[in-house]
Amino acid sequence: MSLGPQIVVAVAGLMAIIWVNWYFLFSSAEPALAAASSGKTQRFTIEVNNSYSPATLRVQAGRPVRLDFHRVDRSSCTEEVVLPDFGIRAYLPTQQTTPIEFTPTTPGSYEFACGMGMVRGKIIVEDAGDTKQ
């Protein structure tokens, strides 16, 4: 028996492993910026459909942030959103938009996630000087 198929499968498998890890772990979408027209408050609309879209937000420290979570799925997984660093746990009724407001003061990376921590998003808080509006 020739080793041909074995080598093909091994190489294809290795490439698939590399691609899976790159795709899910290392290729990340560009963080979203708040709409420029929103004035003092940095506003985002986040669609919740078994995931957060956009999932990465970039905001400025010291200015209020308002996240409008618009949930469209019906899975109980995403029915709550938790922002642990800001002490927020909010229930998101489906087919509705739930606003969440807070003001980040310290630059850094803060996570938000569903009640079980399976669906995640990230808020990158930058020094007011770093981000051009």
Added chain:
Amino acid sequence: MTETCSIPVSGMTCAACSARIQRTLEKTPGVVGAGVSLMTNTATVDFDPAATSPERLVDAIRGTGYGAELPTPGLSAEELFQTQDVERAEEVADLRRKFWVSAGLAVLAMALSMPMAQVSPDAVHWILLGLTLPVVFWSGRHFYTRAWVAFRHRSADMNTLIAIGTGAAFLFSVFVTVADRWLVARGVTPQVYYDAVVWIVTLVLLGNLLEARAKGRTSSAVRRLIGLRPDTARVRRDGQESDIPTSQVVVGDEILIRPGERIPVDGMVLEGTSTVDESMLTGEPMPVAKAPGAIVVGATLNRNGALSIRATRVGRDTVLSHIIRLVRQAQGSKAPIQRLADRISAVFVPVVISIAIATFVVWFDVGPEPNYLHALISAVTVLIIACPCAMGLAVPTAVMVATGRGAERGVLIKGGEALERAGSVQTVVLDKTGTITAGRPSVTAVELVPVPGDATDGSSSTGAVTRDDLLQLAASLERRSEHPLAEAVVEAAHGRGLALDEPEAVVADPGKGVTGRVKGRDVALGNRGLMQDRGVDVAALDALARAVADDGATPVFVAVDGRAAGLLAIADPVKPSSREAVGRLHALGLEVVMLTGDDRRTADSVARAVGVDRVVAEVLPDRKLDEVKRIQAERKVVAMVGDGLNDAPALAQADVGIAIGTGTDVAMETGTVTLIRGDLLGVPQAIELSRRAMRVIKQNLFWAFVYNVIGIPIAAGALYPAFGILLTPAMAAAAMAVSSISVVSNSLRLRTA
């Protein structure tokens, strides 16, 4: 002046749709700027509120043929929970339908998969395909759609694993069914895995169903608290009584509460006496007597008398609202112990997919014949057995249940971190005044000058002075004074039903006492210094005074008409439950330290009464913080228990600050733990609950971790070379369902903590 609003838009499919809506909005009068996002299905519009309104903007969008609705205004916590209940019930009903359909099909598929002589395998395969189609495209459809949505956002979750696992088995089986002849012609036995697909979907649905029901119970405590508030209140306005919704009660309203009704808002009793059951908020089982002037708290239960109260706090300001808000915040926090689980679950799914691919390659390359079947099935089993949910649920469910359970017993734990630290406390430092003791001095004894032969009761050598006379004279003298000790004397006289007289020529001698005339008699009330100044010989009272001081009370001498008549023992009494609380802390293996500004003799007597291990006496209020630091320097994890106001710095310094409430106070924000009830029994409760919660969390994490670490290699076939053991995909699905349910069930055990 412009305003901004976000309008969810539905029906958009491409960039042309969003561009069209945007153009329409920009042309609408009053609109300053508009942006429409196809990705989030939202139109964000800046508009001039004088020229247009969100309703008109919605109409404008609808005019373009797309759907739009205004964001609903904020719902109350209660309404949100009701919505959540409805949604959960719908989800459970939906899952149950899907489960039963696929369970029925699974049994059929299993029966058909048995080797049968009469029917050709070819025909059976087509029948099995027919049974599997509804399971994949209806019962299990959401696994695939959710996995796809997640994939597009470069994330992967449990749905991804199930979708790939069942998808691979299904597509392979379809290929075998269709290419049956072709395979037979090449000498390959056609083998299908429809029953595995159906069983996996069925068992995962069952797991989801049980999990959804169990998860609903993790927030039952908060729900119960929210349900405590009555919907209506009977209000008297301008002499007219009417029932109005509780949300419309305003501060200053007069509210009537009949026996057996719940008090709708916080208030002060105007008329009537009753007892009120406050157990639902404070955990205190004994009803509390209420008379005019007493504070009552919304949601508590009026028992036997009609009350009329003046509303003092309504809506968001009530004690109940504060409690609910704090519990919700606590449930939104993250325990530090969760970080490990988070780090693992962030990379979990891609890693499991990688392991599944590697499993396929190894079986294909070095496995026994038929190698491709072993490779496929082992890879599918790996994907199915992996359970990221158990890992994700391990900590949050336990924090939810424990904080909710605490709130039901009047113990507010401020979140996961507080729970974790309270669980590791070694030393409990108790402030004395107001914590161990009531914080309000009272007269604990009235003693007369002893007479030889008549030392017990009745009259004395001063002639016709009884204990009541002595107290009456002292209280009459003090009735206009605001000194805390004076209040204690007056209260004691009231307690015995004594009528007080108006004193004359009252002279206060600060730091010593007070003198004056009552009913024509010269009365002096004060310490030894005052008696010496007045030339009163108190030698006959020396022994009594020493005994009183040894008991931790302050002796106050009383002289009538220039002669020693007796003394009052005034003490800050130890709360009845303090001794039991200290005993329970000891039973938990904790060291108990008492901190006080009192002199050593008083401190020692209180310490003896409650049984603390160590006493730090004569500490100035601003030095309490240093004492906490000193104990922390002994490498102890310290919990400081104090009233939350005077002790705030020491509470903040301690690893765990436990603020002890007065039942009605809304000073709940200080402290990592707040006891609503005024007694110390909440301290052992809080620590015990935290310890149990931490134990459950550790069990959950251990189980979730070990399950995956052992289950995945077995599924991959690690035991095959040595023992010939291989799992089937259906067994993997059952194990996965059991794993996540067991974590939630374990957390629910805390409901009885």
